[in-house]
Amino acid sequence: SIEFKFQLFRKNVSCIMLLPVVLIGSAGVLLFGYLYRLTKPQQSDPPCPGSDPIIGSFRYLERPLYRFMSERFARDHLVLFFLGPTRMYYLNSYAAFREAMVDNAEALSGRVTQKPIELLIGSNGGLVGTDGELWKQYRRFTLHTLRDFGLGRRGAEHCISLEAEELCSEIANRGSSEAIDVNLVLGRSVSNVICQLVFGSRLASENPEFERILDAFNEFTANPRFQEENFKALAFLPISSRCTPLMRLLLKLPGMQGIIKKMNYLLDFCQQQVEAHAAEMPEAGFSEARDYIEAHLKHQQLNQQTDDNGADLFTNKRLGMAILDLFLAGTETTTTTLRWALIYMLANPRVASKVREEIRQHLGVQGRVCMADKAKLHYTMATLEEVQRLASLVTNGLTHRVTADIQVAGYKIPADSYMMYNMYYIHRDPDQFPEPDCFKPERYLDSEGRFQASQRLIQFGAGKRACLGESLARMELFIFFVSLMQRFDFRLETDDCSASGGGKIVDQATRAQALLDYVDPEHLLVLIRHLPSYKLEFTEL
Numbered sequence: 166s167i168e169f170k171f172q173l174f175r176k177n178v179s180c181i182m183l184l185p186v187v188l189i190g191s192a193g194v195l196l197f198g199y200l201y202r203l204t205k206p207q208q209s210d211p212p213c214p215g216s217d218p219i220i221g222s223f224r225y226l227e228r229p230l231y232r233f234m235s236e237r238f239a240r241d242h243l244v245l246f247f248l249g250p251t252r253m254y255y256l257n258s259y260a261a262f263r264e265a266m267v268d269n270a271e272a273l274s275g276r277v278t279q280k281p282i283e284l285l286i287g288s289n290g291g292l293v294g295t296d297g298e299l300w301k302q303y304r305r306f307t308l309h310t311l312r313d314f315g316l317g318r319r320g321a322e323h324c325i326s327l328e329a330e331e332l333c334s335e336i337a338n339r340g341s342s343e344a345i346d347v348n349l350v351l352g353r354s355v356s357n358v359i360c361q362l363v364f365g366s367r368l369a370s371e372n373p374e375f376e377r378i379l380d381a382f383n384e385f386t387a388n389p390r391f392q393e394e395n396f397k398a399l400a401f402l403p404i405s406s407r408c409t410p411l412m413r414l415l416l417k418l419p420g421m422q423g424i425i426k427k428m429n430y431l432l433d434f435c436q437q438q439v440e441a442h443a444a445e446m447p448e449a450g451f452s453e454a455r456d457y458i459e460a461h462l463k464h465q466q467l468n469q470q471t472d473d474n475g476a477d478l479f480t481n482k483r484l485g486m487a488i489l490d491l492f493l494a495g496t497e498t499t500t501t502t503l504r505w506a507l508i509y510m511l512a513n514p515r516v517a518s519k520v521r522e523e524i525r526q527h528l529g530v531q532g533r534v535c536m537a538d539k540a541k542l543h544y545t546m547a548t549l550e551e552v553q554r555l556a557s558l559v560t561n562g563l564t565h566r567v568t569a570d571i572q573v574a575g576y577k578i579p580a581d582s583y584m585m586y587n588m589y590y591i592h593r594d595p596d597q598f599p600e601p602d603c604f605k606p607e608r609y610l611d612s613e614g615r616f617q618a619s620q621r622l623i624q625f626g627a628g629k630r631a632c633l634g635e636s637l638a639r640m641e642l643f644i645f646f647v648s649l650m651q652r653f654d655f656r657l658e659t660d661d662c663s664a665s666g667g668g669k670i671v672d673q674a675t676r677a678q679a680l681l682d683y684v685d686p687e688h689l690l691v692l693i694r695h696l697p698s699y700k701l702e703f704t705e706l
């Protein structure tokens with residue numbers, strides 16, 4: 166009987182030990198089943214390239230994403246793919262883009278969670294990544310403030326004109342024998358414009374450290390490896406953001422540490438500028454704000470707005486983050502579009518000479534360029550529009566979070582899905598832009614040669630999250646481009662082969678076209694379509 170009791174005891178112990186294994190196993194099976202269901206397209210869903218359980222569609226997406234979508238899903242308005250368990254809807258036609266971004270603007274005003282930022286710096290904020298009331302208040306304040314400084318009116322225009330003159334003088338002083346890194350000089354001028362609006366000074370030229378700052382800014386928008394990692398991280402953000410310890414663990418990954426270091430370096434710089442302004446603020450506050458920081462500090466003093474938790478909504482920390490976003494969103498985009506414009510002029514010498522002829526006829530060789538000249542320079546305006554169509558700079562748009570169930574292209578889109586759009590393909594729709602790959606400014610001219618903007622160009626997005634800096638960007642593009650075309654002829658740096666007289670001599674248009682044909686990097690997601698770096702030799706006209 167002792168043996169029997171011993172057997173019974175052993176049996177009970179085995180059962181007790183087995184129980185957790187069975188429980189964990191069943192929970193694992195249930196979780197797997199749940200995640201499997203989440204990553205499986207349903208019959209009622211839009212076309213999907215394919216999806217694996219749990220990890221989603223990564224294995225089926227080809228690079229770069231916008232080309233893959235243009236070729237494989239040419240006839241589909243909407244495509245669905247899975248980033249892990251997260252549904253990403255990709256708008257692949259203008260009709261679908263409009264229906265989502267314009268007709269459902271409110272539901273499309275969400276962005277991806279700010280949880281990682283909150284954990285890192287103890288606060289959320291900024292203009293690009295936030296949503297809800299915080300974003301609404303900051304966007305309203307920023308638009309209002311930039312408008313007060315003359316965005317779309319004379320203030321910013323004057324500042325851009327002076328910067329364009331500085332830029333032209335610098336190029337002229339360097340002489341025609343020196344090849345100039347266009348990215349560097351244009352980047353400095355464009356940054357100076359934002360510096361003046363935000364900091365009230367031309368920091369990009371005056372602060373020797375600024376070049377390092379600019380490099381760090383560019384790293385965020387220009388490094389496709391960083392963007393691709395970010396894209397993958399999007400997959401599990403909705404899950405990890407609900408589990409703080411997991412998120413903390415993810416932020417410790419070696420890849421993340423480099424990004425965090427750079428972001429903190431930039432934030433520190435913005436914060437120092439805020440502190441310096443705050444130290445100068447009179448006790449009664451600024452009577453008239455001279456820049457964005459002063460306007461914010463004044464606003465903080467006068468309006469005690471609070472967030473959902475009863476804490477101050479406008480804070481110094483959030484101001485630093487908003488500044489960071491203005492730089493991230495506003496420098497590389499404008500500089501790169503200008504670089505595309507100059508290369509398109511070399512690739513299309515007939516267009517370039519018509520642009521120069523029009524500018525000379527209306528402004529002469531030296532006259533200062535202002536926005537009123539737009540009304541006279543129809544062909545030039547059309548040329549800039551065509552550059553932006555073909556560049557399709559922010560080629561997949563920025564990611565939106567859908568905040569409520571909606572319907573697009575006949576499909577139901579559940580709340581909390583993500584959405585992107587194929588700017589590249591929408592700009593190459595042959596029904597709207599016949600011979601889409603040809604550079605033809607004439608498509609925006611009416612029968613009397615007057616410029617007519619196309620409603621189908623979406624380089625600045627649309628709806629509630631459309632580019633906040635559109636007017637500023639348009640002003641910069643026009644004034645910088647016209648000033649350079651008015652003053653200079655330019656050519657690509659003489660390469661070794663043509664300088665030595667040996668090898669094949671390749672003309673400028675062919676070399677420029679080769680730069681334009683440069684296939685986008687072997688990366689899934691490019692935030693900004695960059696051209697390879699190039700140098701130009703400028704000759705004064």
Ligand code: HEM
Binds near residue numbers: 496564634637
């Ligand atoms: C040629 C230059 C530019 C282009 C092509 C461009 C394009 C865009 C695009 C496509 C978006 C995303 C829209 C969406 O989410 O669907 C965007 C957002 C934004 N842009 Fe620009 N942009 C340019 C210049 C600027 C400038 C100069 C500024 C700053 C003064 C700026 C500030 C912003 C901000 C703050 C956002 C986020 C808006 C929000 O989420 O509410 N951009 N831009």
